[in-house]
Amino acid sequence: MIERKIMVKVSSLNKSFGDLHVLKDVDLQVAEKEVVVLIGSSGSGKSTLLRCLNFLEMKESGSIEIDGVQIEPKSTNLNVFRQNVGMVFQHFNLFPHKTVLENVIEAPVVVKKVPKDQAIAEARVLLEKVGLADKEAVYPNKLSGGQKQRVAIARALAMKPKVMLFDEPTSALDPELVGEVLVTMKDLAAEGMTMIVVTHEMGFAKEAADLVVYMHDGQIVEAGKPMDLFTAPKQERTRSFLQAIL
Amino acid sequence: MSDISNFFSRMLESYPLFFEGLLLTLELTVVAILLGIVGGLVVAFFKLSNSRVLRAIAGVYITLIRGTPLIVQIFFFYFGLSELGISAYWCATIGLALHNSAYIAEIFRGSIQSIDHGQTEAGRSLGMSSLQVMRRIVLPQAFLRALPPLGNQFITCLKDSSLAAFISSSELFNIATAQGARTFEEMTYLLIVAVYYLVLVLIFQGIVHLLERKFSAGEERVKTYDRKKNHGKGQLAQ
Ligand SMILES: Nc1ncnc2c1ncn2[C@@H]1O[C@H](COP(=O)(O)OP(=O)(O)OP(=O)(O)O)[C@@H](O)[C@H]1O
Numbered sequence: 001m002i003e004r005k006i007m008v009k010v011s012s013l014n015k016s017f018g019d020l021h022v023l024k025d026v027d028l029q030v031a032e033k034e035v036v037v038l039i040g041s042s043g044s045g046k047s048t049l050l051r052c053l054n055f056l057e058m059k060e061s062g063s064i065e066i067d068g069v070q071i072e073p074k075s076t077n078l079n080v081f082r083q084n085v086g087m088v089f090q091h092f093n094l095f096p097h098k099t100v101l102e103n104v105i106e107a108p109v110v111v112k113k114v115p116k117d118q119a120i121a122e123a124r125v126l127l128e129k130v131g132l133a134d135k136e137a138v139y140p141n142k143l144s145g146g147q148k149q150r151v152a153i154a155r156a157l158a159m160k161p162k163v164m165l166f167d168e169p170t171s172a173l174d175p176e177l178v179g180e181v182l183v184t185m186k187d188l189a190a191e192g193m194t195m196i197v198v199t200h201e202m203g204f205a206k207e208a209a210d211l212v213v214y215m216h217d218g219q220i221v222e223a224g225k226p227m228d229l230f231t232a233p234k235q236e237r238t239r240s241f242l243q244a245i246l
Numbered sequence: 247m248s249d250i251s252n253f254f255s256r257m258l259e260s261y262p263l264f265f266e267g268l269l270l271t272l273e274l275t276v277v278a279i280l281l282g283i284v285g286g287l288v289v290a291f292f293k294l295s296n297s298r299v300l301r302a303i304a305g306v307y308i309t310l311i312r313g314t315p316l317i318v319q320i321f322f323f324y325f326g327l328s329e330l331g332i333s334a335y336w337c338a339t340i341g342l343a344l345h346n347s348a349y350i351a352e353i354f355r356g357s358i359q360s361i362d363h364g365q366t367e368a369g370r371s372l373g374m375s376s377l378q379v380m381r382r383i384v385l386p387q388a389f390l391r392a393l394p395p396l397g398n399q400f401i402t403c404l405k406d407s408s409l410a411a412f413i414s415s416s417e418l419f420n421i422a423t424a425q426g427a428r429t430f431e432e433m434t435y436l437l438i439v440a441v442y443y444l445v446l447v448l449i450f451q452g453i454v455h456l457l458e459r460k461f462s463a464g465e466e467r468v469k470t471y472d473r474k475k476n477h478g479k480g481q482l483a484q
Pocket residue numbers: 017020022040041042043044045046047048049
């Protein structure tokens with residue numbers, strides 16, 4: 001296997017909310033173009049881990065390196081740093097007062113100062129890619145959940161991030177709309193985007209993931225290739241979790 | 247001559263006078279509400295800030311203004327400011343504006359807090375600063391939500407502006423009392439001015455209802471950017 005550069009490197013990450021120790025010495029490495037799927041029961045700290053990676057939550061101790069650069073809130077301009085890390089949320093969080101196109105061009109124009117014409121042209125390419133070219137002029141409340149999530153993906157991609165984080169991107173969708181979002185995510189993976197995905201969609205994990213990571217109680221219990229982890233989990237905890245969900 | 251026809255003839259003959267009073271009433275109200283919106287926004291930001299001192303200042307301000315009668319505040323500014331050569335009109339306007347700013351601050355605070363925190367997180371995750379998120383994401387949505395209560399505040403202010411009559415600002419109510427005293431037909435002119443206020447209030451209530459309907463129905467618009475020549479201007483279609 002070719003040695004790839006490490007895009008995300010988390011070492012001994014700790015995070016507490018008050019007395020609740022949510023992340024306990026978490027170590028994780030994600031190589032460039034790798035797709036990592038995070039699984040684990042509710043409250044195990046999956047969302048918190050993702051949110052620490054783009055500093056929506058501030059870590060307590062440990063180190064986070066993105067593309068070889070160590071990120072510290074004190075010395076890093078977080079607004080600049082966050083442009084490298086796209087995030088897709090369970091509840092889409094589209095801007096309801098802006099059209100689909102305006103949602104996508106907002107950050108490039110306002111944050112990166114990309115000329116509006118250029119931002120619009122780039123946004124149209126992205127909307128084409130997620131299959132929503134014909135929806136650019138409508139407001140989010142006129143879209144289905146699946147369409148909203150695809151716009152949210154396009155919006156995050158518009159900043160040309162190096163890493164994309166997905167926090168249960170299909171959990172709020174009606175079952176028949178899950179597929180279209182997963183297809184978009186698989187396309188993205190195939191294009192070589194580095195992705196960390198929290199999901200309960202084991203089909204996606206089997207097809208698209210290079211690594212599946214099982215978290216329990218703030219710790220990474222086991223990590224492995226999807227086939228290995230799903231068919232022959234080494235840890236008893238992993239086995240019982242997989243039995244419960246598969 | 248019956249009372250009714252007397253009422254209508256007085257109403258007809260006095261309308262040029264009352265019309266001027268009406269304009270002044272509207273002007274007082276509009277200026278006070280606009281200044282109150284600016285002040286209210288500042289106080290709301292104080293109230294929502296991380297600084298305990300700013301929050302305390304805003305809290306005391308809101309408590310003082312909401313805890314004392316408007317007429318006291320208006321006289322307070324009248325006696326305080328007219329010494330400095332400030333006209334009764336501006337004393338009334340400033341009094342009304344400060345009074346409204348406290349109420350409007352609470353309207354804004356509520357509407358800003360009602361915006362889903364996910365909006366802020368989405369903006370921050372895209373690299374926007376907290377100021378950019380506030381200005382471009384949160385405030386536009388919060389303003390829309392604040393419009394109906396702001397409309398109601400406008401109506402309250404319209405009626406409250408009658409208190410400016412007591413510092414001889416010649417708005418509607420002042421004209422009514424002056425006419426009444428001059429002609430000894432106080433009741434007639436009180437009824438006439440009541441009709442003026444009622445009609446104004448009904449008109450503005452209608453506008454508030456329209457606003458509420460529009461914003462509860464959600465965005466129905468479609469907004470297209472011209473594909474051929476992109477000057478970046480949004481054009482409303484449909
Ligand atoms: N802002 C917060 N303040 C206090 N506690 C929090 C906060 N965010 C998360 N927690 C707690 O931290 C623990 C881990 O939460 P987290 O959201 O990371 O779990 P999760 O694995 O994403 O679970 P789920 O599958 O339900 O999304 C939970 O016990 C949660 O209640």
